[in-house]
Every structure is written in structure tokens, then in C-alpha cells.
Amino acid sequence: MACMAVASSGSSPKTTSNGVLAPISCWFAQPYIKEMHVGLSRVTGDGPKLIAGGDVFADINLSTLVESADGRITAVTSEPQGLWEWSQGKPPTRNTAATMQGVAFPVGIGLQPLPGRLVLPEENGGVAILDAEGMLQERIEASDLGVAPGAQAMMFDREGGLWVAWRSALSRIEYPSRISLFTMPDAVYGESLNLARTQLGVTTWRGPNLFVLAPNAQSARWALQQQASRTPVIMNLNSVNGSDYAATIQGLWPLDGGSPALPTDHVLEIAAVANDPERIWAGLRNGIALLQRKAGGWGVTLRKDVSFEVISIQQVDARTLWLSSRVGRVARLSLGSAGDLQAASILEFGQEAGLPKAAIAIEKLDDRLLFLVDRGGFLEFQDGRFVPSATVPLSETGAIVVAKFIDPMQLLATDASGSIRLLKRDIAGVFRVQRSVFDDITGIGISRSILVDPDGVVWLAADAGVVRVDPRIELPKAKPQQVLIREVSNNETPLFAGAGSVPAVSVNAGSNLRLGYALPSYRAPEMNRYRSRIRTVDGAEDWSQWSNETHRDFTNLPAGAFVFEVEALDATGGSSGIASVPITVVAPWYQRSWAVIAFWVLALALVWMGVQWRLRALRARSAELERLVAAKTEALHIAATTDPLTGLCNRHRFSEWIHDEIAAIQTKASAAKDDDAVDLFVAAIDLDHFKLVNDQHGHAAGDAVLKAVANRLLGFKRKEDLIFRFGGEEFVYLGINCHRNDGKILAEQIIKAIALLNVELDSGVLIQPTASLGWSVYPLYRERPELFSLDFVITIADRALYLAKQEGRNQACGHLPNLAVDLLDRAQADWRSRVFSRHPDFLKRV
Incomplete structure (x- = not known):
């Protein structure tokens, strides 16, 4: 990728023999210049040469010029607004279909991070991202980052991060990114939301209102937008057998119209009936209902002899139904023939069966059920008791807030710290934590709901908003960064600080040595990990454990020659290489053989030195006075003949x-x-x-x-x-x-x-x-x-x-x-x- 920029109408031009030459900044092997009333020229060894058809830009203001790896050139003009494209040796052609609608001109120097993508900084707005046809695809608004509008300049670092210089701040953005954040509207801000995939799209709710992720008509940005709803306060939302239903405090409401079922009951959960697309399970306060939608209304079968509010329903087979609650109780219903609810026997389990007093959700994996404890792990039902799951062990998941099986081989789990883990099933059938794109997601708070689309896109309802994660997006391969030693101090006295080559360190035995280090990686820097060691020159001592500590302290070092080494891993697990510094620990002077000899020599010399000292002191004093007089005279002459501000002669x-x-x-x-x-x-x-x-x-x-x-x-x-x-x-x-x-x-x-x-x-x-x-x-x-x-x-x-x-x-x-x-x-x-x-x-x- 390469780019150039020409001055906007507010720049200060410089006059040339051909008119006005706009100042430029470029990374082409041969730069381009835009001369007013002349056109676009390429700078060669013989001077500027007008490109083929370059005179079309003679009286048009160029804002951006980028050249792709295949030699294709794209230009953006501001007066008139337009997108131009051409290949080397061909005349520029304006893309008449590119309206640039949604771009707030004037714009600054653009960049091309990927083929078919053009990133433009808006001098009074945000950052506009266009496709090859000049259509606005995405926007980065200043408000998304909490800064004042006005993108002034941009650059990509070696890790593929986009740096944007705003009027009052500097920000780094991962673009392209697998992760997109959609902030919540004021109506639901601060709420713990759940997500559902309905016919309307990705949907959440608060009270009786539905909010659907949809593009904004003015800005083309996707956002949660309120949809008209006729339902009472919504408790849950689900799509069953191709139809969308809202579980409310006044029954079950079809979102496609029609009369509600159970209008006098609190409905908390909805689930499909196994092998029966005509009927629906509805979890109630102290009960369960079997519903069948008919032309004139609903067929209802009720059982209100459950001791808890039903928040989760899973049907194992035609005869077995499991229900769970918020208070640590679970019920198993043994249905009658043909799934008869009225004939079903109910057996409840509580703390006496090993269940903690917490909210419990039921997940189905293969032909077994897993019971997820809020802020805990998965349990399995064995021999009448609930025991920690060996298939999804707590040591791998940690204390779970919410979990979702992507498929029988993959599980997503979030915890109270905001971490999101991807677990994959190993050859033994046990789910283990794996390195994934979800490890790079930070700063969104706790994720409280997970939705997985059939195409693999994952949606998270987090404290910061709705997060979309698309693992399919290929990111630019980041260049590995070298770990740096940034600080060496001895007993709190700095020996080295900054960047560059670290000089050899020499300290006395018994010193306390601190060495600080850093990895210049901006991709989730809080996930950088380090290990270090200090070894003898020919030794191979063990490394420390990996940690996020950025310094290491050593106390009471013995005399000898050592080497300190540090290695780092970035957020993606890439190695940074090893940085090292040689350390010499010097023994105390009184332990050295030359010290005794020096003592006797010194004693003998003291007598002679006493005689010579007075004479030398007098001669030295006289010489020093002469030197001071000469220096003072010279200084006075310089001060009298030199301008103190500029250093010029006065x-x-x-x-x-x-x-x-x-x-x-x-x-x-x-x-x-x-x-x-x-x-x-x-x-x-x-x-x-x-x-x-x-x-x-x-x-x-x-x-x-x-x-x-x-x-x-x-x-x-x-x-x-x-x-x-x-x-x-x-x-x-x-x-x-x-x-x-x-x-x-x-x-x-x-x-x-x-x-x-x-x-x-x-x-x-x-x-x-x-x-x-x-x-x-x-x-x-x-x-x-x-x-x-x-x-x-x-x-x-x-x-x-x-x-x-x-x-x-x-x-x-x-x-x-x-x-x-x-x-x-x-x-x-x-x-x-x-x-x-x-x-x-x-x-x-x-």
C-alpha cells in the first residue's frame, strides 16, 4: 500500500513557474505532485512529467491518492466530490457511480488497508470507510472513542493497527477487525440484556419494547433501533419452529400477530416440543404449559404443581422433560404416552441432591444434559445426584456467567472478569481452553448473553453494548515485535533507561538490581506475557513462569559474570525473541589480593606525599587562579560580543x-x-x-x-x-x-x-x-x-x-x-x- 496527499483549499501553496504547486506527502517510489492549472504529474529524475490524462485535475482539488500493490491508482477529489481510478500509463477515469454519499468533506490523507477498501479521515467528522465503488461501508465516529470530532491524520503500524490523530487526542483502532461494537440506545443503556435471533434480525428487549440491530437511515451505521411492539413487559424472546414469540408477564405473544396464549400468566421461557412442530413448551411461575396454536386461538394444557419459576426447559426425548429455576431447584417430568403432560409425574431436586442455591440453566450436548450454575460450572446428573461435569471441567471454564455451545465440539464461556474463552473438545471428549480470537476481546465488560448464527458469527450482549465477532475475517499478519529492556537500576539508582542497545552492567556484590522490560505491541497489550532469567555466562538456569509483570528484581547478587534474558509473547501468542544484557557483579575491594599490597604501598607513600602536598597545593592554587582569570576574561568578552538569545555576534x-x-x-x-x-x-x-x-x-x-x-x-x-x-x-x-x-x-x-x-x-x-x-x-x-x-x-x-x-x-x-x-x-x-x-x-x- 502507498499513498500521497495534496493540500486542501486551506493549505498554503508555493508558487512555481507553472502556477501553484501543492505541497505533498507520499510513499511512492516516484512521488506525484499536483500543480494548479496544470494537473497531476509524476516526479522523475528530469523533473515533473504530466501523467497520461493528468490535466483533468488541473482545476480540481485532490484530497487523496493511493496506489495498490498491483499498480492500480485511486484518487479522491473534494471539489467536485468524486472517486477516480486508473492504471499506470492509462488516463484517470471518474467512477460516476461513486456518489461518496455519507462522507463529510473536506477529507485528509486517505489510506488503503485492504484491496477494495479506502479509509478517509474527515477533517470535521470521523473516519469514513468506502468500498471500491465509493459506497460508504463503515464509519468510525469520534463519539465511539470519546474524543472531539475532526480526524486530522492516519497511519497503520506494523501490527496492522490504525492510528487516528484527532483534534484533541490520539487513538489506535484495530481495522480490519473481527470485532464490531454496537452501543446501546439510551433506553436500554446500563441494562443486562439478552439476545435472540428473530425474523427482524438480532433482537433484544427492555420492558415491552423491542430493539433490533438495523442500519441507520442517515449514517448507514448499524445500531439498536426500537421497533413497534404491542406486547406487555417481555421476559424472554425465542424463535420456535420458524415463528417468533415473546414470553411476557401477560402470556405468550406471537410477534407476527394473533392472540396471546395464557394472558393471565407470567411466561418466563419458551421451548420447542421434541418431534412436534405444532406445539410449544412455556415455562410459568410455578408451572409448565403445553401450547398448540390453532386458527381460532390456542390449545392449552397446564400443570401448576412445580415449586419454582421455570426459567429453562430441555426435552431429552418424547417422555422426559427437565425444568430449572433461579433458586437452585430442578424438576424432571416423566410424561405420559404421546407426551401427555397431565399424566406426567414430577420429581424435584434441590440442595440435598448436590445443587447449589443459584440460577441454573439447562444445556443439551449430544444425548446428555448439562446443568450450568450461575457464577459456577457445569454439573451432570448421575445416580440421582448432580456432580461436577468431567466433560466440561470447571478448571477449564472458570466461574461461568453465561455459556453457549457453538456446536458439539465447541463451547463459548464468559466469566465475571470479562474474559471470553473458547473451549474445544479433545480426542478424549473433554472440552479444553483453546487460543482464539475471543482472547483479544477486552474492555467490553461482562458478557451476559451469547448468540451464535449458523454462519459462525457470534453476538455478545456485554456491558459496553452488543459485540459482533466474525472469526472468518482474515486479519493482516502482524510483524513480530522485539521485546525491549527499558530500565536497569541498582539500589534505586538508574543505570539505564529508554530504548536502544543496553550497555553492559557492572554492580557491586550484594546489590539489589531491578530490570524493567516491555513489548511494543499495541494489540491487547494487557495480554502480553513475559518470562525471564538470570544465568551465569555458561549456564542454563530455568526460566521464570509466564506472567504480565514488566520488571524483575534480584537481591544480594554474588560476585561473577551473568546474563539477564527476557522473552515475551504478544496477545496472539507470537514470540518476541530474547533480549539480554550482560551483568558483572564485582567482589568487595577488601576481598581482593591487590588490596593488601596497595595498603602497604599507600602507607609508605603517605610520608612522601605529606612533604609534597604543600608545595603542590601552592602551585596548583596559583595555576588555578591564573586559569580562572583567563576564563573569566574570555567569558566576559564572549558575553559582551554575543547576542544571548540567538548566539550571533552583536x-x-x-x-x-x-x-x-x-x-x-x-x-x-x-x-x-x-x-x-x-x-x-x-x-x-x-x-x-x-x-x-x-x-x-x-x-x-x-x-x-x-x-x-x-x-x-x-x-x-x-x-x-x-x-x-x-x-x-x-x-x-x-x-x-x-x-x-x-x-x-x-x-x-x-x-x-x-x-x-x-x-x-x-x-x-x-x-x-x-x-x-x-x-x-x-x-x-x-x-x-x-x-x-x-x-x-x-x-x-x-x-x-x-x-x-x-x-x-x-x-x-x-x-x-x-x-x-x-x-x-x-x-x-x-x-x-x-x-x-x-x-x-x-x-x-x-
């Missing part, structure tokens, strides 16, 4: 330089030939509108601009040239050994160098300073260099600067003598001060 230094060098310049000029480069180029530079910078952004911003301009001039100047700051926003540039005929070129180069400068303030504001420049040369007349002083030449440069300001700023203006020296009227003593009035044509503009 006006005082300028005066010193004139005193030291002006005689040599005059001598060289008087002896030079016409084509010798012996002139002193003198330029007065003044920043444009500098007061506005101080007024609008503060003096700190003005100081930042001055320093940036000074640095740009220092980087631009030749080795022998000099730059002075005279004060405020005024600079003087002295070009040594220049030719006066080259002054105009040098002046324009200085102006352009400053205009290319971008100064970013701490607030993020970008300032592009410009300057006006007036210049002349010294001496004005080579044959009479003493006739006009350098100060007089600076006055001429200031006059030229004033003219440049008058004529619009951001330009250079120069003045050179226009009259021969002999034509000047020098009869009066003050002739220099009157030379401009007596000779209006004294100077010529260059």
Missing part, C-alpha cells in the same frame, strides 16, 4: 570587526581588478510582521522564531561570512570576498532560505516567517574606498530594506552606485549628508 562585535578588518578590505579593494571578488556584501535583514507573532503568540514564540531564523542563516552562510543581530528582528549579513554583481543572487537566496523555514511552537502552531532584505557593497567605489564608510553603506542597505518593505515584503532590494566618483559634488564639508538630495540618481536599484 553590534558591539560588529564595531570591533570594523576596527580590525576595514583597513585590509580597503587595501585589497583599491588594488583589485574589476572582476576580482573583493567586495564586502552588506545586507540588512528585517523579519516581516514580527510584531504580530509577539502579539498573537507571545514573546516566547517570537524568541523561537528569532532563534530559528538565526540557525537557518548560520546553516546557509559560507564559512567566511559573518552574521550579526543588531537588535529586535534586525540582522546584518556580511558576505566576505563577494563580487558586487553577485549581490542580487546572494540576497535572493537568503530571502528564499528564510521563507522555507517552518517554526513549530509548543502549542503546535506552525509559523512560516518571511523577511525583507536591503543590500549594498563596501567599498562603494573601489578606486576610492575611504570615500564612504561602512556605516554609510549600512545606511544605503537600510534605505533598500525600507523599499523592499514598501513593495510588499518577502523580497530583496539592492543599491549600487549609479554615478562615477568624479561626478559627485564634494565642494562642501557636509557633502556626504547631502549626497542623496544633490544627486537623486546617486544610486541605482539592483
Whole structure:
């Protein structure tokens, strides 16, 4: 994938000989540029070359240009709004079917994460995701992430995560993702919802209201939308034998119309009758009903001799029916012939049979029943008692909130921590936890209901909303990240911190050493796992257990040579490699043989050192005083001749330089030939509108601009040239050994160098300073260099600067003598001060 961007109408264009050249940012092997009134060109070694048919973009604003791996190019235009496509060497063609409806223009630089998908940041909205035909497929709204609208820029990291820079925040989004979150409407926000698949779609409810997941007509985004309902308060919802029913506090209501059954009863559960598509089981408060829908109403058979509210129903065969409750009781009904409910015998079980006092749901697996205890595990009924299931062991599932069999070989289970586990049946028939896409789901709270579609798509009703999980989606393969050692400290004293290569560590024996590490993986980083060890150089000590701890402490290390190693696994289980750092633990000095020898040598040397110490101290003091005086003198001279803000020479230094060098310049000029480069180029530079910078952004911003301009001039100047700051926003540039005929070129180069400068303030504001420049040369007349002083030449440069300001700023203006020296009227003593009035044509503009 590759992309480029051209400036929107709000960008600041740069003038070229062909019109206006829009600034670009690109990742093509050969970049593209968009020239106003010219079109789209590809930059080659010979300069910009208009692509075939590129002139169609001459007066159209380009927002995005992306190139796919197969060389197919897609462009988005904002004025007019449209989608263009073409292949290399072919002219651009507008896709007239692409209306771009639903995209909030203007848009920024787009990306192409997958073939046939285009991601566009809306400068005043969210992120729009289009298909190859320009149709809006998905949206990422700022409100989904809790940030202010306005997507400014995007990028994909090496793990395939989409980073979006909003106006006030930065977010990372997994796209494409197997996981989609649909937030709840205000009417059901904060409720513990159940999900059902009805003829309307994925459906939930609260009170008497139904909410169906459907696309919003305005934004094309899917959301839970309230549907008209005529039912009382709904307790459950189910589809039985192709028809949808609502179990309510006033009976069983068909959602397709018709009269309700049991209008005076609380119906809590609905289930199909085995091998009988005409009849329905209904769980009641203290009873069970067998219903048959008829043309004129309902056929009803009732048994109200159950001691609990029936919340779950499972029929094993034609003669056996199981019921469960919220209070830890279960009933088994032995039906009469032909499933006769009235003749059925009822046997109830409670705590005496091993059932905990909790809500119990009944699941069917193959030909057996499993009883799921709320916040517990699965039980099985054996020999009149309920025992922990060996098929679905609690050690694998943990304490379950809700569970759902995807098929006889797969089970989904959620717990109170929000974790979602996928268990698969092994060769022994036991369900074991397996690594799956559900391990990557975090931050949605507790999932309280699970719905599995026939195509394998899983729906979760969680605290954060309704979550859709599609395991079929292929994600971009993330590049493995290398685990990094980020911190080494000894007894809380930092030895290393940051990134990059970790130097060898040396500590004393008995030290307490802490090593911190991290894995730069943003895909569920809370699921990163680490193990580490410290071993001798030639050893192979055991690793620690895997954990999410990001540091390791070692105390009382013995003397020797060691290596610390750490390995990490990311959320997908991918290995990060091993990072290591060598550690040398040094024995105490008093345990070393050289210490004793050094002690005796030291004792013998003390006497001699006592004699020498006084003499050396006096000599050292004298030398130090001399050094301090010299350093202080040098520092005072530097401070007196240097501008403290920019580091440039100041006006005082300028005066010193004139005193030291002006005689040599005059001598060289008087002896030079016409084509010798012996002139002193003198330029007065003044920043444009500098007061506005101080007024609008503060003096700190003005100081930042001055320093940036000074640095740009220092980087631009030749080795022998000099730059002075005279004060405020005024600079003087002295070009040594220049030719006066080259002054105009040098002046324009200085102006352009400053205009290319971008100064970013701490607030993020970008300032592009410009300057006006007036210049002349010294001496004005080579044959009479003493006739006009350098100060007089600076006055001429200031006059030229004033003219440049008058004529619009951001330009250079120069003045050179226009009259021969002999034509000047020098009869009066003050002739220099009157030379401009007596000779209006004294100077010529260059």
C-alpha cells in the first residue's frame, strides 16, 4: 500500500513557474505532485512529467491518492466530490457511480488497508470507510472513542493497527477487525440484556419494547433501533419452529400477530416440543404449559404443581422433560404416552441432591444434559445426584456467567472478569481452553448473553453494548515485535533507561538490581506475557513462569559474570525473541589480593606525599587562579560580543570587526581588478510582521522564531561570512570576498532560505516567517574606498530594506552606485549628508 496527499483549499501553496504547486506527502517510489492549472504529474529524475490524462485535475482539488500493490491508482477529489481510478500509463477515469454519499468533506490523507477498501479521515467528522465503488461501508465516529470530532491524520503500524490523530487526542483502532461494537440506545443503556435471533434480525428487549440491530437511515451505521411492539413487559424472546414469540408477564405473544396464549400468566421461557412442530413448551411461575396454536386461538394444557419459576426447559426425548429455576431447584417430568403432560409425574431436586442455591440453566450436548450454575460450572446428573461435569471441567471454564455451545465440539464461556474463552473438545471428549480470537476481546465488560448464527458469527450482549465477532475475517499478519529492556537500576539508582542497545552492567556484590522490560505491541497489550532469567555466562538456569509483570528484581547478587534474558509473547501468542544484557557483579575491594599490597604501598607513600602536598597545593592554587582569570576574561568578552538569545555576534562585535578588518578590505579593494571578488556584501535583514507573532503568540514564540531564523542563516552562510543581530528582528549579513554583481543572487537566496523555514511552537502552531532584505557593497567605489564608510553603506542597505518593505515584503532590494566618483559634488564639508538630495540618481536599484 502507498499513498500521497495534496493540500486542501486551506493549505498554503508555493508558487512555481507553472502556477501553484501543492505541497505533498507520499510513499511512492516516484512521488506525484499536483500543480494548479496544470494537473497531476509524476516526479522523475528530469523533473515533473504530466501523467497520461493528468490535466483533468488541473482545476480540481485532490484530497487523496493511493496506489495498490498491483499498480492500480485511486484518487479522491473534494471539489467536485468524486472517486477516480486508473492504471499506470492509462488516463484517470471518474467512477460516476461513486456518489461518496455519507462522507463529510473536506477529507485528509486517505489510506488503503485492504484491496477494495479506502479509509478517509474527515477533517470535521470521523473516519469514513468506502468500498471500491465509493459506497460508504463503515464509519468510525469520534463519539465511539470519546474524543472531539475532526480526524486530522492516519497511519497503520506494523501490527496492522490504525492510528487516528484527532483534534484533541490520539487513538489506535484495530481495522480490519473481527470485532464490531454496537452501543446501546439510551433506553436500554446500563441494562443486562439478552439476545435472540428473530425474523427482524438480532433482537433484544427492555420492558415491552423491542430493539433490533438495523442500519441507520442517515449514517448507514448499524445500531439498536426500537421497533413497534404491542406486547406487555417481555421476559424472554425465542424463535420456535420458524415463528417468533415473546414470553411476557401477560402470556405468550406471537410477534407476527394473533392472540396471546395464557394472558393471565407470567411466561418466563419458551421451548420447542421434541418431534412436534405444532406445539410449544412455556415455562410459568410455578408451572409448565403445553401450547398448540390453532386458527381460532390456542390449545392449552397446564400443570401448576412445580415449586419454582421455570426459567429453562430441555426435552431429552418424547417422555422426559427437565425444568430449572433461579433458586437452585430442578424438576424432571416423566410424561405420559404421546407426551401427555397431565399424566406426567414430577420429581424435584434441590440442595440435598448436590445443587447449589443459584440460577441454573439447562444445556443439551449430544444425548446428555448439562446443568450450568450461575457464577459456577457445569454439573451432570448421575445416580440421582448432580456432580461436577468431567466433560466440561470447571478448571477449564472458570466461574461461568453465561455459556453457549457453538456446536458439539465447541463451547463459548464468559466469566465475571470479562474474559471470553473458547473451549474445544479433545480426542478424549473433554472440552479444553483453546487460543482464539475471543482472547483479544477486552474492555467490553461482562458478557451476559451469547448468540451464535449458523454462519459462525457470534453476538455478545456485554456491558459496553452488543459485540459482533466474525472469526472468518482474515486479519493482516502482524510483524513480530522485539521485546525491549527499558530500565536497569541498582539500589534505586538508574543505570539505564529508554530504548536502544543496553550497555553492559557492572554492580557491586550484594546489590539489589531491578530490570524493567516491555513489548511494543499495541494489540491487547494487557495480554502480553513475559518470562525471564538470570544465568551465569555458561549456564542454563530455568526460566521464570509466564506472567504480565514488566520488571524483575534480584537481591544480594554474588560476585561473577551473568546474563539477564527476557522473552515475551504478544496477545496472539507470537514470540518476541530474547533480549539480554550482560551483568558483572564485582567482589568487595577488601576481598581482593591487590588490596593488601596497595595498603602497604599507600602507607609508605603517605610520608612522601605529606612533604609534597604543600608545595603542590601552592602551585596548583596559583595555576588555578591564573586559569580562572583567563576564563573569566574570555567569558566576559564572549558575553559582551554575543547576542544571548540567538548566539550571533552583536553590534558591539560588529564595531570591533570594523576596527580590525576595514583597513585590509580597503587595501585589497583599491588594488583589485574589476572582476576580482573583493567586495564586502552588506545586507540588512528585517523579519516581516514580527510584531504580530509577539502579539498573537507571545514573546516566547517570537524568541523561537528569532532563534530559528538565526540557525537557518548560520546553516546557509559560507564559512567566511559573518552574521550579526543588531537588535529586535534586525540582522546584518556580511558576505566576505563577494563580487558586487553577485549581490542580487546572494540576497535572493537568503530571502528564499528564510521563507522555507517552518517554526513549530509548543502549542503546535506552525509559523512560516518571511523577511525583507536591503543590500549594498563596501567599498562603494573601489578606486576610492575611504570615500564612504561602512556605516554609510549600512545606511544605503537600510534605505533598500525600507523599499523592499514598501513593495510588499518577502523580497530583496539592492543599491549600487549609479554615478562615477568624479561626478559627485564634494565642494562642501557636509557633502556626504547631502549626497542623496544633490544627486537623486546617486544610486541605482539592483
